[in-house]
Amino acid sequence: MKPKNVDEYIQKHLQWENELMLLRSIINETELEENIKWGAPTYTVNNKNVVGIGAFKAYAGLWFFNGALLKDEAKMLINAQEGKTVAMRQWRFNTIDEIRPKLVKSYIEEAIENQKEGREVSIAKKQKNIISDELSVMLKNDAALKNSFDVFTKAKQNEFHEYINEAKRKATKQNRLQKIIPMIKSGEGLYDRYKK
Template sequence: MEKNKSVDEFIAKKGNWRKQLEVIRSIMLSTDMQETIKWGVPVYTVDGKNVVGIGAFKSYVGIWFYQGVFLKDHHKKLINAQEGKTKGLRQWRFTLKDEIDQNLVLRYVEEAIQNQKEGKEIKPEKSKALEIPSELSSALTENNTLKQSFEQFTPFKQKEFIEYIATAKREATRLSRVEKIMPMILNGIGLNDKYR
């Protein structure tokens, strides 16, 4: 595999963790994965699909397997960093260079590559259709321009408007919130754009 200069720069900035990252990187480079930077960290891909990422944190260096849930993990090395939330991702953490068993790490990485080639992956769940509060629904039905403007927003921004109205307990408050956001919607301004 060809080295990516951005990964060289990433590792050079990691001071205390440089040696550990270099060992882990050498394992990744011994495979047929492509080395790249995504979200500011080294990521290793097969056919454009993320297989493994590496990074350095305050108290450890980590490898994360994007579809690690499918790894056999006979040696009990992998953890789910957010139990109940994280579906596919699994991490393997190291603090000392001597903890990195290169042959064992390579076996896990090769299994992850094979799983990716076989198409084993957890796809993100599709979000449920948003239930538009009746006060907003009425306003959109009565004003076609407002409806068209609302539909131009991303689902995320639509959800912000919907939740803003739906969280009001009183009908009078919901109606006043609809009045407040109508000019924003017509002007293409998201509810929280001023904070972004």
């Protein structure tokens, strides 16, 4: 179950409680507004995402939504999904001692200014059509499903195909297929609930 607020999120990640609390206190010294999006603390200015905090198995961290625009003079940021992620950058902390509040705040303030100035990383649109064999077979064998699928834009259709293709194991592909069938039938795009 997704947390309703940041306190709940931190309580679900007690292993990183001190790091998360410190990062939160640094962010809360700025003008950013605190929210929960995608089940994690996300901070916005003028309703635009700027930075988030998160806890993972091996680290706690910040992610900057347009981190590729940051100067990163201290060389703290990484692209967590090289080749996939264009704009977002992470800053990982393995211990609370690695968190340098003044430096963290300077990065956050730069990110806020970038957002206020409307600076964003432009992401090239994918031109190719992606086809998942598993989804194609399902669409071929279920006319009602195909009719529902055909209502979606090409971009949304590609999202469904890509979601299936990204899975490496056949069992995972089948699980994902079973997850998206009701979404397709109800006219819900794969990422619609996150875009609200």
